[in-house]
Amino acid sequence: MLRTVITGVTGRMGGTLLRLARATSGFSVVGATVRPGSPSVGQDAAVAARQGEPMGLVVVDELDRALEADAQVVIDFTGAEASVHHARLCAMRGVPMVIGSTGFTSQAREVVAACARSIPVVLAPNTSVGVNVVIQVASELARVLGEGFDVEVLEAHHRMKKDAPSGTALRLAEVLASALGRTKEDFVLAREGAVGARTQKEIGVQALRGGDVVGEHTVYFFGEGERVELTHRATSRDQFAKGALRAAGWVVAQRPGLYDMADVLGFKRT
Structure with a gap:
């Protein structure tokens, strides 16, 4: 025991x-x-x-x-x-x-x-086995898809969560950056106003808060004429x-x- x-x-x-x-x-x-x-x-x-x-x-x-x-x-x-x-x-x-x-x-x-x-x-920012498999897969997808896709991370949590973005979203951004040869300097945590066109290297990380959402994380790979989405939703x-x-x-x-x-x-x- x-x-x-x-x-x-x-x-x-x-x-x-x-x-x-x-x-x-x-x-x-x-x-x-x-x-x-x-x-x-x-x-x-x-x-x-x-x-x-x-x-x-x-x-x-x-x-x-x-x-x-x-x-x-x-x-x-x-x-x-x-x-x-x-x-x-x-x-x-x-x-x-x-x-x-x-x-x-x-x-x-x-x-x-x-x-x-x-x-x-x-x-560990997230001890769910499922979400850690998603983190691993996100890294592999980034390597395979390469520079031809824009990468964004979106997370949603309940209204009581105190930190933003979530630790899991930041971890996703870190493994994506590592796979693509980028750094934390390429993270974009907010967009407002005339920010200009999206750069090739930036990795957007955005947060939603509301209700009783336990935790949702989606990685978007936006390409020309196609899009790949990888999502994990926690319901308890x-x-x-x-x-x-x-x-x-x-x-x-x-x-x-x-x-x-x-x-x-x-x-x-x-």
Whole structure:
């Protein structure tokens, strides 16, 4: 049984992770956290996450306390700032991590990378297996289609999402740029006014927000007389949790280092 700690257990993803981890063979949830000052502190984790009968696990407001239960892995979807703090604690304790938070600054990512010199960390903007297959396929399509196609990324999420574009959209843009020999300098995150004709090298990344959209990402390859579209639509958060649990089972057997879902799924690096 993999002794697992789930941070932010009362959040959308935290609650989903708790439910699926309890139902998945090979996992034992031994720790659950919430932010300091939360009214859920001291409650039973299942009750706090609105999952029915108590499970006998008390919610705490500090990851350090949750790690005292001989934790073997931490799954964290709390948010970039909290995830950095948690990464530091895990590095000090020698506990591997899976981080699904988004919105990291370059400095915050560097902190996580430094922590990964002590522990194995999977840092993934999207832990869905399906969307990571789409990312892999998008890279291959870009290579095959080449310079004759204009590339754009469009993403849509619920109204409560705080960062834009999504981490997944930016990851798509990164792999497309790599496949086409371009850089982040070619990303265009907004268009307004007399911007002029589209350049050949730019990669547009646009964001939509509204309603309860879990997550949609489409890559467009616009050619002369034809268009290729590659789309992933998430209709529930379960697939993110399933992918995170898969990553948790994988990361505990790895050496210290910074990994992503491509590593978890065994995709070849190009």
